[in-house]
Amino acid sequence: MSSHPSELLSAFLDGELSAADRAQVQAHVRECAACARELEELAAVDALARELPVAAPPGYFEELPRRVRARVRRPARVPRLAVWAAAAAAAVMAVVVTPIMRQRERAVVAPSAPAMPTVPAPAAPPSTVPPPEAGFADTGAARDRVLPAPPSRREAQGRLLERDRADKPAAAPAPSALPRPAEEALRKMKAEDRMAVGTATPTKTPAETSEVAGAPSAYARAEPTADAQKERAAPPPERKLAAGGGAFAHPDDRALMMDKRYQALLSRSATSAAQARALRDAWDLFAREVPASPRADEARVRAIEVAALAWRLGHDPDDLAAARARAQAYLDAETAPQAARVRALLESLPPGP
């Protein structure tokens, strides 16, 4: 082989060439230092790639089995999944599975490593009394909301404000209807959230990252909504909304909504494990959406408390693990203003595995 067989080196590395091609490449590489080096470099690329950590948010793998279980229990949700998912899965199922000789757990999962920043999903307005197992039930509903093509920003804003109005008409009028100067006092309260929105970029300090990522968006999407059915018909653009509050034409709109959510969350209580989980996820999401706000710290602590409550109400070890993971993540963060409160709570829980 006179010319360099560059395009064959990759397959050579994998042992996927025909005997003839393999012999040719081998012969060439013995003579050609450049190709020999290239081959070594290709192998080094693979080796480096295998060392790349895969980081999931803290507590993610403690929660995932429960969430999968919830979806398996509810097959009725399945047909509403996205077309891409259905088509893809059908294609794979049709494939004849060839036995694989090498099977190993190669994925290096480093839960303690800073998680990849994610774009959070915004919460639906919290309902006062979540339905039983709402945390489960809504996983499917929320998922469906994600999948259709996102509406325009203006549509999104309108829809969200509509939902707000429907949920709590007396708490605060919709921002678009507010005479803004008259809301000065309320706005002062919101200033912190506005700042948080402005600074919520994917790049965070390690402390922020560990805390922020501690509430993966998927949990957030499990937040219960009383009007899940209604929303299915008119899906809000989950991810778009959350991207730094980009769906809001005016920062005040977002600040108002965050304030209403905060107040609504404070007023919520949980009398079952499912309700506690849902509330925990809602606090997680809130903390993540306004990470720089002082309220986020309170939200994080409340998420831990209600996570412990979920365990006390249901005695599900997954809930205990979730509570411990959140508490530990809080205490491990660079700033933990309420460390004493969290430590006391952690000590009140039975020892972890």
Add this chain to the structure above:
Amino acid sequence: MDVPSRADAGRALEARAAAGPAAPDAAEADLLARARDGNLFAFDEIVKRYQRRVYATAVRIVRRHDVADDVVQEAFLRAHQALGRFDLSRPFGPWICRIAANLAVNHVRSPQAREEELPEAHAETPVKGASPLTRVLDTEARAVLARALEDLSAEQRAVFALRVFEDLSYKEIAEALEISIGTVMSRLSRARERLRVALTPYLGAAMARRAEGGER
């Protein structure tokens, strides 16, 4: 010169397979059988065993946690629904990973995915051990590699992930992604070449470390 080749390892594995096929362990087959009969606890155990691996496959292709989470859940759900058709004598891991890879690629191809912004590249995790200089170089190399992986097309990433992380053969990758073996070969070759070019400044150190590891 002695060229490092995965082919040698492949042949060794073939020999091992001829001596006695690597069947999935009996406990796993039992779990799968019970899960197939509707035992949710058994399926829970399967999820716990494979969730990290499936997540890793998904996130390496879609590069976003929230989307990977969707893919993982969907993959387990699909696997659960298809357990009745699954041959229990076969290993579950590669199968579920292929489902996840296929879902991931299809998601990335979807119009919705095109509107989503990718997150920043991987957070840098300092490399433990080795000399300080090596650590810095490796940490940098990882960041460069993470970015280079993001610059690949989803199709290239999927082929690369299934080959390099899941050790699937070209035939298996072709089946999983419904493409020809020739396409697998060319996509993989282009993907590796792009990664190699991006990483060239760092590969010397990485190769030296590999060589040291090999001598040990």
